[in-house]
Amino acid sequence: MNQPTFIYLPIFNDNPDNPARCEVKTGRIEINRFMWNLLPDYQREYVLAHEKGHYYRQSFDEVEADRYALEQLKYKKPYSLWNYIKSVRAISHNDPQRCYAAEKGALEAAAAKGSAEARELLKTHYSFANADGQRKSTVELPLNIDITSMQAALLIAVVVFLSVVVSTIK
Numbered sequence: 001m002n003q004p005t006f007i008y009l010p011i012f013n014d015n016p017d018n019p020a021r022c023e024v025k026t027g028r029i030e031i032n033r034f035m036w037n038l039l040p041d042y043q044r045e046y047v048l049a050h051e052k053g054h055y056y057r058q059s060f061d062e063v064e065a066d067r068y069a070l071e072q073l074k075y076k077k078p079y080s081l082w083n084y085i086k087s088v089r090a091i092s093h094n095d096p097q098r099c100y101a102a103e104k105g106a107l108e109a110a111a112a113k114g115s116a117e118a119r120e121l122l123k124t125h126y127s128f129a130n131a132d133g134q135r136k137s138t139v140e141l142p143l144n145i146d147i148t149s150m151q152a153a154l155l156i157a158v159v160v161f162l163s164v165v166v167s168t169i170k
Contacts, residue, residue: 001017010029010030010048011028011029011031012032012033013030013033014032015032016032016034018072019031019032019035019036019091019136020032020036020047020051021051022052022054022055023055024054024059024060026057027052027055029051029052031047036056042077042083042086042087043083043086043087043090045073046069046087047087048092050065051065052068052069052070052075053066053069056068062092062158063098063101064131066098066101067101067103067105069084069087070105070109072107074109075109075137081109083162084106085099085102085106088101088102107121108122109120113165126148
């Protein structure tokens with residue numbers, strides 16, 4: 001199946017109810033001017049890639065659009081995987097489903113590039129779920145640090161360990 005041709009028509013508006021949206025049929029992207037001006041460059045890139053994902057995937061699913069953004073952004077700039085995770089966390093307001101999918105997707109990308117740590121994390125942490133079939137959200141990470149994808153994988157491992165320790169104490 002051929003991908004539809006994307007017509008990049010970003011429109012800046014002052015609508016406070018929706019910071020960004022994409023018309024799936026036309027590819028028209030609308031972005032709240034005030035919110036856009038608050039974002040660092042890497043989050044702007046994520047927002048545009050995410051909204052394009054709705055169009056290219058012809059889907060309203062947020063996780064699917066996030067996956068498309070990851071495919072477009074991974075390894076194009078230093079810290080791309082970590083910036084992707086930070087962007088999903090910030091833009092989704094730490095939505096557990098989206099954060100889980102972002103972390104797992106970033107680890108899969110790192111594992112595909114040869115990271116043994118990422119492969120181990122995928123086996124040990126992302127291959128199980130709680131009683132509801134959902135992974136419990138991780139401990140909040142600070143969003144103002146820049147680290148490599150390898151460091152991000154190690155940091156996630158520490159967070160996973162601390163989450164397990166805290167849950168056993170309760």
